[in-house]
Every structure is written in C-alpha cells, then in structure tokens.
Amino acid sequence: MKKLGFDPQKYIEEQSKYILERVDHYDKLYLEFGGKLIGDMHAKRVLPGFDADAKIKLLQKLKDQAEILICVYAGDIERNKIRGDYGITYDMDILRQIDELREYGLAVNSVVITRYSGQPSTKMFINKLERRDIKVYKHAAIEDYPSNLEKIVSEEGFGKNEYIPTTKPIVVVTAPGPGSGKLATCLNQLYHESRNGKTAGYSKFETFPVWNVPLKHPLNIAYEAATVDLKDVNMIDSFHFDKYQKVAVNYNRDVETFPVIKRIIEKITGEESVYQSPTDMGVNRVGFGIVDDDVVKEASKQEIIRRCFATECDFKKGLIDEETVNRIKLIMEEVELKKEDRKAVLPAREYSERLREQTQSNDTPAVIAFELQDGRIVTGRTSSLMDSCSSAILNSIKTLANISDEILLLSPVILETIQTMKQKDLHSKITALKANEILIALAISAVTNPTAQLAYDKLSELNGVQAHSTVMLSKNDEQTLRELGLDITSDAVYPSENLYYI
Template sequence: MGKIGFDPQKYIEEQSKYILERVNDYDKLYLEFGGKLIGDKHAKRVLPGFDEDAKIKLLQKLKDQAEIIICVYAGDIERNKIRGDYGITYDMDVLRSIDELRGYGLAVNSVVITRYQGQPSTKLFINKLERRDIKVYTHTAIEGYPSDVKAIVSEEGFGINAYIPTTKPIVVVTAPGPGSGKLATCLNQLYHEHRHGRVAGYSKFETFPVWNVPLKHPLNIAYEAATVDLKDVNMMDNFHFEKYNLVAVNYNRDIETFPVIKRIIERITGKESVYQSPTDMGVNRVGFGIIDDEAVREASKQEIIRRCFATECDFKKGIIDEEILNRMKMIMEELDLMKEDRVPVRPARKYAERIRKHSENNDMPAVIAFELQNGTIITGRTTPIMDSCSAAILNAIKTLANISDEIHLLSPMILETIQMLKAKDLHSKITALNANEILIALAISAVTNPTAQLAYAKLSELKGVQAHSTVMLNKDDEQTLRKLGLDITTDPDYPSDNLYYL
C-alpha cells in the first residue's frame, strides 16, 4: 500500500474558504475551472490521498451559491475528440457531466458551444441537448481574439455573442478538456454583466502547476508530462516576483496571455485590475494539502513514467508527432527516470520473452503483470480461451482469496458456450473472452458457486493496483481495467500484424 501524501479534507476547507473570500468582492464571480471537475484521476495519482471528486464535493458545499456553465469547442465535436481517461467523445462527456452534476444536486445553467460556425455534427448535438430541455448558447470566434483588445471589448466583439443569464453569485465555467473556450466565455459574461451595471469578477481554479511548490518538483513536472501534447512549460511567474518579491510557479500560456487578459478586464470594468500576476488570478490551495512531500514526489515520478508509455502508444497510433514524443523523452531524462522503474514492467516483459522463446509465432506475446497492494506480482497471458486481462484478473482475485491455482472459478463448459456464441451467432473473429465477458460469467457463477463468490468479493481489492501489458489493449479491456480502478500502462506494440484492431 502506497503512502498517503495528501489531506483532502484540509484542501477542501482551504479552497472553499478562499473562494468565498474572493466572492465577497463582487456581485458575481465567474470561476474558470481548469482540469477535470469530476474524476480528476491525474490529481489522484500524483497526490496520494487526493479524492478524485474533491472539486465537485467542494462545489457541493457551495451549491446554494453556485451554478455551472459547460463549454465545448465545436471543432472538438466535429473531429470526435476523445477524453482519454473515459474513452468517450467530448460531446458524450458533456452529457455524462450534466448527469453527474445533477446527481450532486448542482444546478447546470447551460451548455455553450464555442467558435460555432454551423458545423453539421455540432448542430445535431445542439438539437439533442435542446430536445432534452437543456439550454444551449452558441458563441462565434471573435476576430483578433485575444490580442486586439479594442475590437474584442466592443459591440462587434463580445457584443455579438449572447449573454447567458445567471442567478447565483458563483458561476463555475468548466469543459471536457483544454481549448474549449472557458476563458473567452468568462470574459464575454464580464462584458455583458458590466453593461447591465453589475460588478462581476473573474478567477481561475487551476490545480496544476502548483504555484507554491518548486518549479522542478516532480509534481509540477508531472503536469508538463500530462500536457505534453499542448506543449505546456512551467515557468516562474515573473509578474508575481516583480510585484511581491515572491517565487510562484505558473505555466507559459497563462504568463504569456496575462498582460492581454488584464487589459481586457480593465477595458471592460473601466478601472485598474486587482490582479498583478497570473498567480493572483488563481484560487489554488492544493499545495497546502500536501502532508508528505516524499510520497508526492515518488507518486509524481510514477505518473511521469505512466505518461511516457501513453505518449509512446499515441505516437504508434499516429495520434501525435515525433516532436511530442521527444519532448516526453526529455522529461524522463530530466528526472533520470527509466520505464523499468515502474514495478510491473519487468515481470510482464520477462514472462512474454519466455513465451516467445518457446513459440513459432513472431507476434509479441500478450502478457499483463499486476502489482498488488501488498507487492505481490501476478501475471496473465492470452490463450485461446481468454485474453491476458481476463487471465490476470482471475489469477489476482484467486490469490487475494487464497484459492489454489488449480481450482477453476468458471466452468470450462460455460466458457466454451460463450465462445460458441461469439463465433457462430455474433460472427466474431476474436473468440478469446475479454475482461468484461469474463466478469459477467464470474458474477453469474458466484450465485451458485461459493468459491467463485469468494473470488468475486475480492474484485474491490484491485482498486489502486498497478498493471503493465506487453501489448496495446483494445478499448473494452482498457476501460474495464480502469473501471475496476487499476492503473494500466502498455508497451507500444500491437498484439498482431492485423490492421483492424479495436
């Protein structure tokens, strides 16, 4: 079991107090939320003890004072951009977010489609939302944004985009991912609020980088690894240092755009901005929740390695270019990290090589290694009956339940029947049972088989297990492992030469 390095309760108390202090300065505060509002798995991995839903629980405490606007860029809908941690498109993530926000009792004001130009897929999405009684607003791209301040803050700039009526003092503006137009939406609202004679302000809720942690701390470098495709670089906030003689960390895009954003706010309000630095704009108290710096350092290094594997796989799939891959390699070298520093990597590769030596097939053997919470290594390989994920899951829960390896949890007859269904009736060319299929079979068997029930009860103990595969997994297996709470990495190799691989 890894060490706890973060106090989530202290963080929520600090953060909510800080937000309320800032709200007191305005009739209405527009709070731009960076990162994931719900299910922040990156924060959970680099800050051991962090509650991945801490932000939404914080807002739940403020639910009587807060409502939410969700932004999504029309271009991301058109190209079916995928949210990696859930494996779903951005438009589907908007629907998922609305459901979850409502489940927490939070008011969703509306969805804003940014940089909308009548794109056909986006129009269909708007229809879908409106026919479910969700308010939708569209904003067009403003020529010269964000540099031409005079044109932006005018009737032909923010004035052409719709004002979104809100009723609560805190308006949270969130999105499925970066580049969704959250900042522009906040500034657009500020423009219209001041035209209506209301005193409105803007702040940014950005968890990473952590401003009061050293620039080269692994926690902040892990943020660079997480955003390597965006080419974000952490920097010292020179504006903050010049004004307060205090070192603070921010990232290049915020520092570069700060002078322009400050001028836009000053032109909207007609007075000097209260913010003297991009760090001033933030309401980030996450650094005050760290209780074990060494635990956070080690967890952050492991996250960087995990991101390195993900980047190599994205390059193999053609999603990113070589420049991004090389940038990730530099980040690894900066901290003198090797991919083999991730514990399950060597056992998985070693087992795969052993299989390959005794096989006539040149394909990379599909092997997964699990590092259980107690440090035990469990492996699984693909066979004609089941794939490596399925085998590793069954082997792991048998170990946790102290069940002998020779005992079958699932009847061979049941497995053969499912395979026949896949091959003959569903016409699938891949008959080895995947993780989802094996888990359903296990759940059914647990009803009548006490041994299967004993193993089934151990599934919850897979949460937090570290796993590595010698081949890239299909989407179904990858998502099943994530739903079980495992952190999975894979080598950038396909399991076969077949080009059609889901």
C-alpha cells in the same frame, strides 16, 4: 497499505474558504475550472489521498450559491475528440457530466458552444441537447482574439456573442478538456455584466502546476508530462516576483497571456485590475494539503512514467506527432527515470519473451502484470480461451483470496458456451473472452459456487493496482480495467498485424 501524501479534507476547507473570500468582492464571480471537475484521476495519482471528486464535492458544499456553464469547442465535436480517461467523445462526456452534476444537486445553467460557425456535427449535438430541454448558447470566434483589444471589447467582439443569464453569485465555467473556450466565455460574461451595470469578477480554480511547490518538483514536472501534447512548460511567474518578491510557479500560457487578459478586464470594467500576476488570478490551495512530500514525489515520478507510455502509444496510433514523443523523453531524462522503474514492466516483458521463445511467433505475446497493493506481482497471458486482461484479473483475485492455482473459478463448459455464442451467433472474429465477459461469468458463478464468491469479493482490492501490458489493449479491456480502479500502461506494440480486429 498505500501511503498517503495528501489531506483531502484540509484542501477542501482551504479552497472553499478562499473562493468565498473572492465572491465577497463582487456581485458575481465567474470561476474558470482548470482540469477535470469530476474524476480528476491525474490529481489522485500524483497526490495519494486526493479525492478524485474533491472539486465536485467542494461545489456541492456551495451548491446554493453556484451554477455551472459547460463549454465545448465546436471543432472538438466535429473531429470526435476523445477524452482519454473515459474513452468517450467530448459531446458524450458533456452528457455524462450533466447527469453526474445533477446527481450532486448542482444546477447546470447551459452548454456553451464556442467558436461555432454552423459545423454539421455540432448542429446535431445542439439539436440533441435542446430536445432534452438543455439550454444551448452559441459563441462565434472573434477575429484577432486575444490581441485586438479594441475589437474584442466592443459590440463587434463580445457584444456579438450571446449573453448567458445567470442567477447565482458563483458561476462555474468548466469543459471536457483544454482549448474549449472557458476563458473567452468568462470574459464575454464580464463584458455583458458590466454593460448591465453589475460588478462581476473572474478567477481561475487551479490544481496544477502548484504555485507554492518548487518549479522542478516532480509534482509540477508531472503536470508538464500530462500536458505534453499542449506543449505546456512550467515557469516562474515573473509578474508575481516583480510585485511581491515571492517565487511562484505558473505555466507558459498563463504567463504569456496575462498582460492581455489584464488589459481586457480593465477595459471591460474601466478600473485597474486587482490582479498583479497570473498567480493572483488563481484559486489554488493544493500545496497546503500535502502532508508527506516524499510520498508525493514518488507518486509523481510514477505518473511521469505512465505518461511516457501513454504518449508513445498515442504516437503509434497516429494521434500525436514525433515532437511530442521527444518532449516526453526529455522530461523522463530530466527526472532521471526509465520506463523499467515501473515495477510491473519487467515481469510482463520477461514472461512475454519466454512465451515468444516457446512459440517462435513473430507477434509479441500479450502478457499483463499486476503489481498488487502488497507488492506481489501476478501475470496473465492471452490464450485461445481468454485474453491477458481476463487471465490477469482471475489470477490476481485467486491470489488475493488464497485460492490454489489448480482450482478453476469458472467452468470450462460455461466459457466454451460463451465462446461458441460469440463465434456462431454473434459472428465475432475475436473468440478469446474479454475482461467484461469474464467478469459477468464470474458474477453468475458466484451465486452457486462459494469459491467463485470468495474470489469475486476480492475484486474491490484491485482498486489502485498498477498494471503493465506488453501490447496495446482494446478500448473495452482498457476501460474495464479503469473501472476496476487499475492504472494500466502498455508498450507501444500492436497485438497482431490485423488492422481492425485486435
């Protein structure tokens, strides 16, 4: 049984109470949401017990008082930026978010395109949204933002961007990723609300870093690892300490921009800001939900290792620079971690090395090791029939169901028929069956085969399993494992010399 280190119910109660206290001071509160609104898997991994959908469930409790603005930077649409955990582009993620928000009964006011200057792909995305009756607002970049205070807070700055009419006291401003323009959108709204004679406030719904956990706690260092490409660095909030003589942890961007943001808010409202530090601006009660610090520390260390593998793979794919890789290595050294501290790594590599010696191949044999919830290690390798993901999944559910290794869950005739269809009818150059194809075959076999049904029923027990691959996986296999709830890492090795067919 996985140990829990976090109480999600206590967190939701604390956070919702704190938000409502903020709302009481204003006609309207613009609440910038840091991190992911739905499916916050980072928080779930580092805080065992955390509900990945805690934020959206909290908002559901406040749905009569809240509506949502979704921001996206036009440049991210233009370059087809990918959201790593889902493997989809930011524009597609916005469509996904809108669907899920509606399922929770939450009102989506509109989509805000930030730093828009007529980019072609963004125009097409705007057309797609508007033809589905979704309101879209376009905000241009403001020259010298955020340093030129006089220009920003004027008709030539925020005044040139559209005002977004809202009707509820809490306006949640979210985005598919960092750098999407959430803060600028909040400040733009504050400017127009002030001009309309309304009292509006700004707060930031934070999760990480955790302000009341030590600076060098693995939980906060895991946040640095997660944002290594953004070069975020945790630091003591000097403003908070100077004002209250209390140590609080924040990160460099918030600390550096705080004086400017404070002055912008004061110029908009004509009053002294109620916030004396960037920590004051945040609504962050995560630290109060921790119930077992040792469990959280260990989970955070494992997340740092996971991020190290992911960063090295991104470098291999050409997505990030070498400086980012060096940064994650320094973080690993700081916490005295090595990649082999992830339990599934060595079994996968050792099996792969044995296969290499047997076949004398130049390519690294593709092997995946699953660390089951009870600590047992199960491996799978790529063969001419199926890939390593498929093999590991079948071997694992057979192990969980106590089915002998000699018993076949799937008829070879069925598998060969699927292979033939892929090759001859679909003209696929990849004939080894992928994980999603094997799962469909298993589901069909379970209808008539009691043994297959027994194994099929164990699929849910793969949720939370830790896995490691000796080669980088295809997007389809990676996504299938994520959907099953596995946390997968990979060595930064391509499975073959092929550039396209992997």
